[in-house]
Amino acid sequence: MDTEQVRWPNSLWAAATPDGPDLPALVGAAEADVVVIGAGFTGLSTALHLREAGVEVAVVEAMEPGWGASGRNNGQVIPTLSRPDPDDIVARHGAAGERFVALLRDSASTLFDLVRRYQIQAEQEQAGWVQPVHSPGRIKIAERRVRQWSKLGAPVEILSREQTRQMLGSDAWFGGFWNKSGGHINPLALSRGLARVVLEQGGRIYARSPVVSFNRQNDRWVVKTAQGQISARALIVATNAYTGEFSKSLAPDIAQEVMPVLSWQMATQPLSDAARKTIIPGRQSMSDTHGELYFARYDARNRFVTGGNVLGPANKTEKLKTMVAARLQRLWPEIGQVQFDYVWNGYVGMTTDFLPRIHRLGPDAYGWTGCNGRAVALSIALGGELSKAVRGVPESELALPFSEPVPIVAHGLMRLIAPFMLMVYRRRDAREIA
Numbered sequence: 001m002d003t004e005q006v007r008w009p010n011s012l013w014a015a016a017t018p019d020g021p022d023l024p025a026l027v028g029a030a031e032a033d034v035v036v037i038g039a040g041f042t043g044l045s046t047a048l049h050l051r052e053a054g055v056e057v058a059v060v061e062a063m064e065p066g067w068g069a070s071g072r073n074n075g076q077v078i079p080t081l082s083r084p085d086p087d088d089i090v091a092r093h094g095a096a097g098e099r100f101v102a103l104l105r106d107s108a109s110t111l112f113d114l115v116r117r118y119q120i121q122a123e124q125e126q127a128g129w130v131q132p133v134h135s136p137g138r139i140k141i142a143e144r145r146v147r148q149w150s151k152l153g154a155p156v157e158i159l160s161r162e163q164t165r166q167m168l169g170s171d172a173w174f175g176g177f178w179n180k181s182g183g184h185i186n187p188l189a190l191s192r193g194l195a196r197v198v199l200e201q202g203g204r205i206y207a208r209s210p211v212v213s214f215n216r217q218n219d220r221w222v223v224k225t226a227q228g229q230i231s232a233r234a235l236i237v238a239t240n241a242y243t244g245e246f247s248k249s250l251a252p253d254i255a256q257e258v259m260p261v262l263s264w265q266m267a268t269q270p271l272s273d274a275a276r277k278t279i280i281p282g283r284q285s286m287s288d289t290h291g292e293l294y295f296a297r298y299d300a301r302n303r304f305v306t307g308g309n310v311l312g313p314a315n316k317t318e319k320l321k322t323m324v325a326a327r328l329q330r331l332w333p334e335i336g337q338v339q340f341d342y343v344w345n346g347y348v349g350m351t352t353d354f355l356p357r358i359h360r361l362g363p364d365a366y367g368w369t370g371c372n373g374r375a376v377a378l379s380i381a382l383g384g385e386l387s388k389a390v391r392g393v394p395e396s397e398l399a400l401p402f403s404e405p406v407p408i409v410a411h412g413l414m415r416l417i418a419p420f421m422l423m424v425y426r427r428r429d430a431r432e433i434a
Contacts, residue, residue: 009344012267012299013071013188020065020192021199023207026228032058032204034390035223035232037211037250040070041187041375042368043238044194045114045383051201053391058230059203060223062210066191068242072346073376074265074305075187076285076297078129079108079154079179082372083354086148092355093401103385103399105154107377108181114380115185120193122185123300128284129182132164132173137433138289142177155180168286169278172331176288184285184297187376206230210246216362234390237367238383240375241349251367256407257357258349258369259418264309264320267342268328270302271335279304279332291425293373294327303341304328309422317343348373350418352408358382358400364390366400 034050036043039061050057061067081089081104089104090097112126133139142158149156159167159176167178195205209225214235216222221235237243237251244255271279280286280296287295296306308324310316325338351357351370356378358368366389368382385399395402408414 009072010342011072011188011265011344012303012305012342013075013186014344015342016299016301017186017189017192021196021205023061023064023195023205026060026206026209026225026230028228030058030228030230032056032230032232034058034234034236035060035221035230036236036238037214037223038068038238038240038242039065039195039205039207040068040191040238040240041194041379042240042383042386043236044191044198045380046236046238046386047198047203047205048194048201049384049387050390051198051203053387055387055391057203058232059198059205060209060211060225060230061205061207062242062246064207065195065205066188069240069346069348069371069375070191070379071188072265072344073187073263073348074295074297074307075184075376076129076287076295077108077111077126077183077185077377078285078287078374079104079106079181079377080145080149080374081354081356082374085145086152089355089401095396096399096401099399100401101152103381104378105149105152107381108179108183110384111185111377111380112183115190115193118193118197120190120197122190122193124183124185124190125283126181126183127282128178128180130159130164130167130176130178130284130286132159132168132176132286132288134173134289134294134429135432136174139175140433141289142175146177149179167282167284168280170331173288178284182285182377185376186299211250212247213249219363221362221365234364235361235366236386236390237361237365238386240369240371241347243369245347251361253405253407254357254359254367254369256411257405258351259408259415260347261350261418262309262345263307263348263373264316264343264345265305265307266320266324266340267299268304268306269339269341271298271304275332275335276302278334290429292422292429294331304335309419311419311422357405358402359405360402366390
């Protein structure tokens, strides 16, 4: 594991969020009806939905709730995938794909409704999500997505270049679209809030207990850690990009079908009142069509939360500060001098086709991976579906397009090469779409 992952990085969310609940480690033997591996968004959402149905559940977490990708991301609540559109998903998965698309369409509202229902304080703002296009030809992307999502009843609208300029306060983009149901949250606060609700609803969470293996014994699933084990009728593996980071023996096929890529996040000092009147004045979250993604949103303290990526060794933090500050000044000249108080990172689980992978792991056992940068809304919604799966809801009613795990060939080598895809993305970003 990257040594930067072992401790909390210089994260805005870690600095701004009250501590989570005090949780025990898994020591000795325990039992549950359902055991969930991973206390990120998926695991906690699954546990909460199970408790709502009266099912006994225990969550086993390697570190603490939200320590992994769920607490380290930008916090944008986006009810789409990063590249595949509805027609692509249905073409791949048929009727299950149609159900999955409906789940995805409603995923942002599912998250915000859950937060409101349990009064979780996660700095949530359902102000919408905008995807502007960075070249004239890429307006075709926005038009296609609006056309497909509109047919399914999603609250999407195409934006002209002038509308995009007014919404974002910049002339850098050539139009785009927005989804009114999206927005942004403090992801670590959401993780810790979900953990509290799971406990209040009678669930159990074990922390600082990395799972080393799981197997089937006498019609039960047995999950083992260094100090204990827990057996259960049903199992959910919800470890995503961190599946292989604590134990190589934990679901290696799943760990090797995604590429864990470091995603860097950054937060400025609070912007001035004058700057906020012109820079995304409606406080929508924004991520555009660059492969080397440009993205930004405000936090509750009016910091601008953005990010980027750089290649090579040396001091990546300082390189990022210089590069992203220049980017922000180019996009929004009125932002003035840019100073970053926080820079942190976490893994994103990328698949080769940008589609998630959802698996049956055996009798009453399921797992998924491959967030591709869209896990915040999707994982909360998937938690509800995974809870249905282990409660015996027929597969024909589940919004879960199942597939078999297919590890990436030469995964270790490809993991070394993956960061250099940044150069490929930059070349593609510079080309116009015919």
